[in-house]
Amino acid sequence: MVNANLMSGNLDNSFSALMVSGGGESGQAQNGGLGTILSGWKDLPMELLLRIISVAGDDRMVVVASGVCTGWRDALGWGVTSLSFSWCQDHMNDLVISLAHKFPKLQVLSLRQIKPQLEDSAVEAVANYCHDLRELDLSRSFRLTDRSLYALAHGCLHLTRLNISGSSNFSDAALVYLTSQCRNLKCLNLCGCVRAASDRALQAIARNCDQLQSLNLGWCDNITDKGVTSLASGCPELRAVDLCGCVLITDESVVALANGCPHLRSLGLYYCQNITDRAMYSLAANSRVRGKGMSWDAGRSSRSKDDKDGLASLNISQCTALTPPAVQAVCDSFPALHTCPERHSLIISGCLSLTSVHCACALHPHRAGRAILSNHAY
Numbered sequence: 001m002v003n004a005n006l007m008s009g010n011l012d013n014s015f016s017a018l019m020v021s022g023g024g025e026s027g028q029a030q031n032g033g034l035g036t037i038l039s040g041w042k043d044l045p046m047e048l049l050l051r052i053i054s055v056a057g058d059d060r061m062v063v064v065a066s067g068v069c070t071g072w073r074d075a076l077g078w079g080v081t082s083l084s085f086s087w088c089q090d091h092m093n094d095l096v097i098s099l100a101h102k103f104p105k106l107q108v109l110s111l112r113q114i115k116p117q118l119e120d121s122a123v124e125a126v127a128n129y130c131h132d133l134r135e136l137d138l139s140r141s142f143r144l145t146d147r148s149l150y151a152l153a154h155g156c157l158h159l160t161r162l163n164i165s166g167s168s169n170f171s172d173a174a175l176v177y178l179t180s181q182c183r184n185l186k187c188l189n190l191c192g193c194v195r196a197a198s199d200r201a202l203q204a205i206a207r208n209c210d211q212l213q214s215l216n217l218g219w220c221d222n223i224t225d226k227g228v229t230s231l232a233s234g235c236p237e238l239r240a241v242d243l244c245g246c247v248l249i250t251d252e253s254v255v256a257l258a259n260g261c262p263h264l265r266s267l268g269l270y271y272c273q274n275i276t277d278r279a280m281y282s283l284a285a286n287s288r289v290r291g292k293g294m295s296w297d298a299g300r301s302s303r304s305k306d307d308k309d310g311l312a313s314l315n316i317s318q319c320t321a322l323t324p325p326a327v328q329a330v331c332d333s334f335p336a337l338h339t340c341p342e343r344h345s346l347i348i349s350g351c352l353s354l355t356s357v358h359c360a361c362a363l364h365p366h367r368a369g370r371a372i373l374s375n376h377a378y
Contacts, residue, residue, distance in 0.1 A: 010359055020231070022143045030063060038362065042364075050075065050076070050079040050080075052201055057334075059083050059084050059085070059087065060087065062076060062080055062083060063099065063372060066099065066102050066103075073102055076102070076103070077102050077103055077104060077105065078104075078105055079105075080105065080106065081105055081106060081107045081108065081132075082102055082106070082108035082109075083103060083106060083108070083109055083110070084108075084109075084110035084112075085110065085111055086110050086111070086113070086114075086137075087136065088117075089114060089115070090117070091117070091120070092111065092113065092117040092118055093117055093118055093119050093121065093122045096111065096122035096125060096126065097121060097122050097125045100122075100125035100126050100128070100129045100130060101125070101128075101129045102134070103129070103130065104129050104130060104131070105132055105242060106126075106130045106132065106133055106359060107132055107134045107135065108133075108134060108135040109126065109130065109133060109135070109136050109137070110136075110137040111123075111136070111137060111138055111141070112137045112138075112139045112140060113139075113141065113237075114140075116140070116141070116143050117143075118138070118141045118143060118144060119143050119144070119294060120143075120144055120145055120147040120148045120151070121271060122146035123138070123144060123147075123152065124147065124148070124151040125233070126149035126151075126152075126155075126156070127152050127154060127156055128151075128155055129156030130155075130156065130173065130365045131155055131157075131158075132158060133156045133158065133159060134158055134159060134160045134161065135159070135160065135161040135162075136152070136156070136159060136161070136162050136163070137163040138162075138167060138213070139161060139163045139164065139165045139166055139189070140165070140166045140167070140250075141164065141166070141167045142166070142167065142168065142169070143169075144164075144167055144169060144170070145169050145170070146171055146174035146180055149164075149170055149174040149175060149177070149178045150174060150178075151179060152178060152182070153177050153178045153180070153181040153187070154181070154184065155183060157181055157182060157184075158182075158184060158185070159182045159184065159185060159188045160169060160184050160185060160187065161185075161186060161187040161188075162182070162185060162187070162188055162189070163187075163188075163189040164189065164190065165189045165190065165191035165192055165193065165194060165198070165216065165218075166191065166192045166193075167192075167193060167196075168190050168192060168193060168194060168195060169195070170193055170196040171194050171195050172195065172198040172200050172201040172309060173196070174196065175190075175193075175196040175201045175204070176200065176201055177199070177207050178202040179201075179204050179207075179208040179209055180204065180208050182209075182280050183208050183209060183211075184209075184211060185205075185209045185211070185212055185215060186211050186212060186213045187212075187214040187215075188205070188209075188212065188215050188216070189214075189215075189216040190215070190216060190217055190220060191216045191217070191218035191219060191220070191242070191369070192218065192219050192220070193220060194219070194220055194221065194222060197217055197220035197222070197223060198222055198223070198227070199222075199223060199224055199226045199227035199230075200227075201227070202217075202223065202227030202228065202230055202231050203227060203230045203234075205228075205231065205235070206230040206231050206232070206233065206234025206235055207234060209234075209235060210234060210235060210236070210237070211237055212235040212237060212238060212242040213237050213238060213239045213240070213263075214239060214241075214243040215231070215235075215238065215240070215241050215242070216240075216242040216270065217241070217242060217243055217246060218242045218243070218244040218245055218246075219244065219245035219246075220245075220246060221245060221246060221247050221248065222248070222305070223243075223246045223248060223249065224248045224249060225248075225249055225250055225252040225253045225256075228243070228246075228252075228253035228256060228257070229252060229253060229256040231256075231257075231258045232253075232256035232259065232260035232261055233256070233260050235261070236260055236261055236262070236263075237261075237263060238257070238261040238263070238264060239261075239263050239264060239265045239266065240264075240265060240266040240267075241257060241261075241264065241267055241268070242266075242267075242268035243267075243268055243269055243272060244268040244269065244270035244271060244272070244315065245270065245271050245272075246272060247271065247272065247273065247274070248274070249272055249274065250274040250275070251273075251275060251276055251278040251279040251282070253279075253287075254267075254269070254279035254282060254283065255278070255279060255282040256328075258282045258283045258286040259277075259282070259283070259286060262286075264310075264311060265310070265311060265312045265313065266311070266312065266313040266314075267283075267311060267313070267314050267315070268313075268315045269314075269316050270315045270316070270317045270319075270347075271317070271318045271319075272319055273318065273319060273320060273321065274321075275316070275319045275321065275322065276321045276322065277321075277322060277325075277326035278332045280316075280322060280326035280327055280329060281302070281326055281329060282332070283311065283314075283330050283334075284326075284329040284330045284332070284333040287310050287311070287330075287333035287334055308333040308336075310333070310335070310336060311330070311334040311336065311337055312334070312336035312337070312345055313336075313337075313345045313347075314330065314334075314337055314345070314346050315347040315349040316346075316347065316348055316349070316351065316354075317347050317348060317349040317350045317351065318349075318350040318351065319351060320350070320351060320353075322351060322353075322354060323353065324353065324354055324356045324357050327346075327348065327354055328356075328357050328358075330346075330363055331346055331357055331358070331359050332360075335360075338361055339357060339358050339359045340358075340359055340361040342361070343359075343361065346359065
């Protein structure tokens with residue numbers, strides 16, 4: 001097993017020394033006793049090394065091990081496909097720049113920050129070396145600019161998941177270009193990207209990313225029906241759409257999503273106060289599960305199976321124009337929507353007029369318990 005001291009206190013010391021030395025092998029000389037500890041491990045079979053690193057479960061260990069010797073560096077470079085630097089509270093930018101070239105096979109990389117550290121130079125380093133990258137988390141990257149998106153568009157063409165939530169400096173022009181190059185995107189988080197998420201950008205996403213399944217547009221308050229309707233027609237595979245705080249959208253957006261996205265499972269409309277009953281009836285009319293007029297006993301097995309289709313999460317909190325009959329129609333049409341505490345997936349907080357809306361579980365609590373057990377995933 002790996003030395004316990006190396007995995008605890010000395011791990012922080014070795015990381016600090018590695019940072020000072022720029023991530024090279026010369027860092028061993030500055031680690032004091034740590035150099036002796038590590039040198040005895042250099043002859044490990046590469047398969048065993050990768051197994052030890054995997055079991056350790058600490059990405060800081062990967063960083064330290066990559067600086068032990070060229071053999072370890074090369075083995076990790078070819079064997080490590082997932083890394084997170086979210087634990088790094090200082091010097092993340094320098095760390096990423098110094099290590100990017102060592103991990104050319106990375107497919108998953110998290111650079112989420114507690115405080116702003118990351119700059120364009122680090123993202124450019126990732127784009128220059130990590131061409132197989134599939135998933136990238138850049139959330140809360142307040143210092144990044146369009147340079148980062150252009151770099152990713154040139155170097156990381158295989159991206160399927162990208163999170164740039166909270167990164168308010170990006171422009172819609174850069175996002176448009178990114179989507180024209182990274183056409184395999186399936187999950188895109190733009191929450192709080194008020195400049196990047198425009199109708200123009202959504203139209204580009206609709207043209208270029210027809211495999212998109214999840215899109216978070218929370219609090220992108222410049223978006224209108226024009227952009228959302230384009231998405232609905234161009235991205236039929238959408239399963240999750242968050243429009244919370246998109247105050248300019250109206251029923252037209254919801255109607256378009258209901259008509260154009262048959263696989264929709266999650267829809268967030270929190271604080272979209274222009275939404276009316278028309279949107280709810282449109283969702284109900286386009287439901288793939290027709291539970292109306294079916295008794296609980298007769299429809300229980302059918303509902304159990306069909307819980308896997310149709311809306312499973314709907315947030316209409318603060319949508320104060322909605323009335324109980326319209327929301328009840330949606331609840332009745334989608335078996336996976338629940339108001340009961342055990343399976344709360346129809347969120348109506350802040351809508352006092354909707355307190356009379358209930359799922360079938362509320363009417364048949366003893367049978368609902370059996371349904372919960374048979375559909376534990378929900």
